[in-house]
Amino acid sequence: MNPVTAFALVGALGVGAQWLAWRLNLPAIVLMLLAGLLVGPVFGILDPSVAMGDLLQPIVAIAVAIILFEGGLTLNFKSLTDAAVGVKRLVIIGGPVGWLLSASVLHYVGGLSWATASVFGGIMIVTGPTVIAPLLRQARLKRRPAALLQWEAIVNDPAGALAAVLAFEVVLVWQTATTVEQALSELAIGIVVATLVGLVAGWGIAKSFSSGWVPEYMKVPVLFVSVLVAFAASDSLLHESGLLAVTIMGVWIANAHLPSHAEMHRFKEHATILLVSGVFILLAANMTRETLLAMNWQTLATVVAVILIARPVTVLISLAFSNVPWAERLLVAFTGPRGVVLVAVAGLFGDRLVQAGIEDAAQISSLAFALVAGTVVLHGFTLKPVARLLGLNASTTPGVLLVGGNRWTVEFGKLLKKLDLPVMISDPNRSHLRDARDAGLQIYTGDILSEGAEHRLDLMAYETVIAATDNDAYNTLVATDLAPEFGRENVYQLTRETSESARYALPPKLGGRYIGAGETFWQVQRRMWDGWEFRVTTLSEEFTLQNWYDTHPEGIPIADIGPRGTLRILGPKDTPKETRGTRLIAMLPMKEHRAKAEGQA
Missing domain, CATH: 1.20.1530.20 (Na+/H+ antiporter like fold)
Known part of the structure; x- marks a missing residue:
């Protein structure tokens, strides 16, 4: 085997083993060791020396x-x-x-x-x-x-x-x-x-x-x-x-x-x-x-x-x-x-x-x-x-880090807490965290991107980041900066406001994935002011996902939790899982508002 082919084979095996280990949640070095032994002394395909x-x-x-x-x-x-x-x-x-x-x-x-x-x-x-x-x-x-x-x-x-x-x-x-x-x-x-x-x-x-x-x-x-x-x-x-x-x-x-x-x-x-x-x-x-x-x-x-x-x-x-x-x-x-x-x-x-x-x-x-x-x-x-x-895990269940203290994040955080998911809300403005503090949610007063946050917070307890402040540029900065650490697939933000002027438009390659129906900060806040709430529904054979859509035509799916307890944030193009036992988290109008609307109809 010539050196170029050998380098190509080593690269393919190495990166392939890393990827497969990520998919199977196994130590990568175990698969790399196995791959090297198979192509080397076992089958004699590659002799590096x-x-x-x-x-x-x-x-x-x-x-x-x-x-x-x-x-x-x-x-x-x-x-x-x-x-x-x-x-x-x-x-x-x-x-x-x-x-x-x-x-x-x-x-x-x-x-x-x-x-x-x-x-x-x-x-x-x-x-x-x-x-x-x-x-x-x-x-x-x-x-x-x-x-x-x-x-x-x-x-x-x-x-x-x-x-x-x-x-x-x-x-x-x-x-x-x-x-x-x-x-x-x-x-x-x-x-x-x-x-x-x-x-x-x-x-x-x-x-x-x-x-x-x-x-x-x-x-x-x-x-x-x-x-x-x-x-x-x-x-x-x-x-x-x-x-x-x-x-x-x-x-x-x-x-x-x-x-x-x-x-x-x-x-x-x-x-x-x-x-x-x-x-x-x-x-x-x-x-x-x-x-x-x-x-x-x-x-x-x-x-x-x-x-x-x-x-x-x-x-x-x-x-x-x-x-x-x-x-x-x-x-x-x-x-x-x-x-x-x-x-x-x-x-x-x-x-x-x-x-x-x-x-x-x-x-x-x-x-x-x-x-x-x-x-x-x-x-x-x-x-x-x-x-x-020994009690040394950062968390038995991966949690959610919400950036921005406001009604939407507080209500979402309260529901996640009821579901026994670790949740923390961060905001540099202490007054923005008053409702979260009153609700008993874990909070961090300060910039989540600061050196102080890096040294004081145990971010290993959190797997998902949702940037939901009223500043689109800051949301984009948070999502971009934390993506390498959390994985880009686990970093979300509220949809950015569109701007007619290219002078104010942020590059589309920056930021995280959009959440929910792809609404902006002011759109989701307006829903909260109009009496919307977060609710969780457990799907079953008797009450399927289609039944949920028929019952809640206005509902906006935000996340689902599988039977194994894995939280998955849903974006505008994502479909909730239909597996029996899946818990669907969604934004819905409050019960009295829905009843009033049905009565008027």
């Missing part, structure tokens, strides 16, 4: 560097808040303890030599930011435990690579004539240089972007090139130190408060999805049948010992005597998925150890894949129920 040759390792190394840089971009220090103590402990205490325990498990349970176990044990510090992010979205955890897992994963990734470098240098001391002083000196110089490179690169990007030295259309290309330069410069002095440099660079940019940071971060997220998919399928396909067949009961015992002994003990020691509640400690202790970085770095050091004369290092690749597969499958299917058992 043959199709791509010497380019395979550089491609993987650069992809991992960009993935870690994107992870650094998410580390805004203000988002730490009350999770800061736990994160520091998990990194400063958990790193060395996890290294020691993992190496011990690999030696005593896995049967590896101390040389191989010490190097692989350092790599096992990482917990996979590329894996934890989709798991957190699926599990919908509360803010603090989610922050603990996310920050630990991203910060410990370069730390694990550097731990492996340290162990590898020590091993080389024993295998070669290199002195201990020389090896430690090279390591220290490499770490210092990597830190300086990351800081200088981050400062340079932030300064040039904020000063307007780089035009808007060139910011992303300049960012990509800067990441590659920083990675290569640091890595040329000490192998794998480039991972530390690009992570520090990302963290600096994330905390520089750049006006275009959000756009850059979203673009990087898209690039990361492609890179994660591609790298994981490449590494899985590069496995050999001999490596897979080499897995035995000892491999399984090693994975089980890491999950049930090394990880829990590491976390419990790290968080001992801290202010982190016990429920959160237990959740973090039994959640340690591994991902792309572990496999990539493990394969790299495994080859280097074999070249140094340590034969059992050839088992590192198979152990790495077994650990990734075991932890991802386990946590992918257990994180959500375990979090629910």
Whole structure:
């Protein structure tokens, strides 16, 4: 297979696995692992080492560097808040303890030599930011435990690579004539240089972007090139130190408060999805049948010992005597998925150890894949129920965020609350929220797009956003800004007023989906003033959807709730489900108004 065909196949499999995982609500990395193994060692369709040759390792190394840089971009220090103590402990205490325990498990349970176990044990510090992010979205955890897992994963990734470098240098001391002083000196110089490179690169990007030295259309290309330069410069002095440099660079940019940071971060997220998919399928396909067949009961015992002994003990020691509640400690202790970085770095050091004369290092690749597969499958299917058992879910039922305090949102929110759906109304004007407050609805006084809202609100509890203020431009801004986070299919707004002048018309590509009959703010408010109300009707075999339309010819369907409790907002072209047990939410004239109208007729 030629390189172009190989790239096309990897891309199709990676994106296809991500999409299928979204449709089936499964961890994407499980399907990517399966796809890579099927086209690689199982059916022999793709052999990356043959199709791509010497380019395979550089491609993987650069992809991992960009993935870690994107992870650094998410580390805004203000988002730490009350999770800061736990994160520091998990990194400063958990790193060395996890290294020691993992190496011990690999030696005593896995049967590896101390040389191989010490190097692989350092790599096992990482917990996979590329894996934890989709798991957190699926599990919908509360803010603090989610922050603990996310920050630990991203910060410990370069730390694990550097731990492996340290162990590898020590091993080389024993295998070669290199002195201990020389090896430690090279390591220290490499770490210092990597830190300086990351800081200088981050400062340079932030300064040039904020000063307007780089035009808007060139910011992303300049960012990509800067990441590659920083990675290569640091890595040329000490192998794998480039991972530390690009992570520090990302963290600096994330905390520089750049006006275009959000756009850059979203673009990087898209690039990361492609890179994660591609790298994981490449590494899985590069496995050999001999490596897979080499897995035995000892491999399984090693994975089980890491999950049930090394990880829990590491976390419990790290968080001992801290202010982190016990429920959160237990959740973090039994959640340690591994991902792309572990496999990539493990394969790299495994080859280097074999070249140094340590034969059992050839088992590192198979152990790495077994650990990734075991932890991802386990946590992918257990994180959500375990979090629910410990009371750490943001919400058992996805809720609705209503932006704008007015009669329409208050009445809609009251009905959703009666149906046991989480609902919150946000508005910068406190007086607009008086009726919502009197009705006992959860409120947020402030701009939902502000930094304060981002840090104070647990938006994971909400799946749907409806922008319904009297300002069409603001509704459009809210829908556009929150669409990447909530998914464009879950963001709605009231229909914008049409303008005869192109000067005042907003671009149609901006904003969210329209709700109900496609009416504007003033049209729905006028209905509320004329005595309309929200009502819910349960459909059955005796009272079908057609019966509802015949009974309520004026009714405007707003949403439906399926038998499984899934809320679906309806737009102008959407038809309510006709399934028995579906609850239909609609706007109707009040009973007395309907009776009066029928009497007049």
